[in-house]
Amino acid sequence: MLTLFGVVSIIFFLFTVLPGDPAQMMLGQNESEEQLEAVRAKYGFDQPISVQYLYYINDLSPVSFHSVKRNDYTYLDDNKYNAVKLFTISGTSLALKTPYLRESFQKNGKKVSTVISETLPNTFVLAFTAITIALLVGIFFGIISALQKDSWLDKTIQVLSTVGMSVPSFFSAILFAWFFAYVLGEYTHLNTTGSLYELDDFGEKNHLMLKNLILPAIVLGIRPLAVVIQLMRNSLLEVLQQDYIRTAKAKGLSMPIIIRKHALKNALNPVITAISGWFASMLAGAVFVEYIFGWNGLGKEIVNALNTLDLPIIMGSVLIIALMFILINIFVDIIYGWLDPKIANT
Structure with a gap:
């Protein structure tokens, strides 16, 4: 909770100090001064930074305080907050609600939570x-x-994994889209761009297009794949030097059985650590891959929001990604307890 609170605070102050008037971003260039003032009052932009920060925390909090005055920013509007009023004291209501990520500047007041839930x-x-x-x-x-240590096969795998870690995802995305979808498109039947669901030719019904998942998933998985290969090799080599592995060999067990029943589980700890971090990073790192392949995900939405200075979309997306980081780290701690009981006992 403290980590999430720190992220919320940093995000708010980072984007609040950016140059530009949020009200003007919402209205565009054909606005009047009266319209600007009305928007600033509606969204609390006319308040000091400290008050705006409290408004933001109140919007995100599941338990929040609201004014009974209709012209106040925190007025308990059902269309806005989707809240349940608990009780009211001295003109202030305490309510239970879902976190409110505010509304998009550029999507005609569409809720950020709706945009995120769609992408x-x-x-x-x-x-x-x-x-x-x-x-x-x-x-x-x-x-x-690991089993073919120092052989030509081992060296080839190491070279390829090093190359995989070195190549940026956006470059791999361009290269794969050009080669497999354009040059070899006649044979692969893959599209250079496309999302998980696409409208039919009549624009009436969405169809599941799993083939559009192939290229972006491979490109996004190249760098973690290279890391997993390196970690798995080094970890397994270390485990195979342990005394209990020598005992298993002395008992006459075959190498496949030793790997499957004794060595693999203990060698997976560093791999799980890496995978947890990479999976959380992918939610943010998919930005360029999604944009290049036209994948309608959160990453592409962030790029569009950056291009149009749609700050609520950016802030809400970063918060969701930060929350995913935290939840995944907690989940990994639980996995550690299953892989290594000594960690659970401590």
């Missing part, structure tokens, strides 16, 4: 598919590399 599932599907590819393929090649 985040696509980003989650993309990130989950990419990390699954990285995990399965990376563990497989990491094991092979």
Whole structure:
């Protein structure tokens, strides 16, 4: 909670001190002074920074305080807050509500929570598919590399994984889209751009397009794949030097059984650590990949919001990504307890 509170505070002050008038961003260039004043009063932009900060915390808090005055920013409007009033004392109501991420500057007052709910599932599907590819393929090649230590196969895998870590995702995205969807498009039947759901030719019905997931998922998974290979190889080599592995060999167990029943589980700790960080990073790092492939996810929405200075979209998206980081780290701590009971006991 303290981490999330710190993120909220940094995000608010970072974007509040940016040059420009939020009211003018909302109205565009054909505004009058009266319209500007009305918008500033409606959204609390005419208040001191400290008051605006308290408004922002109040908007995000599940338990919040609201004025009974209609012209006040914190007036308990059902269309705005989706809240349940608990009780009212001296003109102030205490309410229970879902966190309010405010409204977009550029989407005709569309709620930021609505925008995120429409785009985040696509980003989650993309990130989950990419990390699954990285995990399965990376563990497989990491094991092979460890078992074939210092052979030509091991060295080839190491070189390719180093290249994979070195190439930026946006460059890989352009290269893959050009080669596999344009040059080889006649054979692969892949699209250079496209999202998980697309409208039919009549614009009436959405169709699931899983083939549009292939290229962006592979591109997004290349860098974590390279990391998993390196970590799995090094960790497995270390585990194979332990006494209990020598005992298993002395008992006559085959190497596949030793790997599967004894070595793999203990070698996965550093891999799980890396995967947890990479999965959370993908929710933010998918920005360029989504934009290049035209994937309608949160990353593409952030780029569009940056281009139009839609600050509520940017702030809300960063908050959601930060929350995902925190939840994933908690989940990884639980996984550690399953992988290594000694960690759970401490």
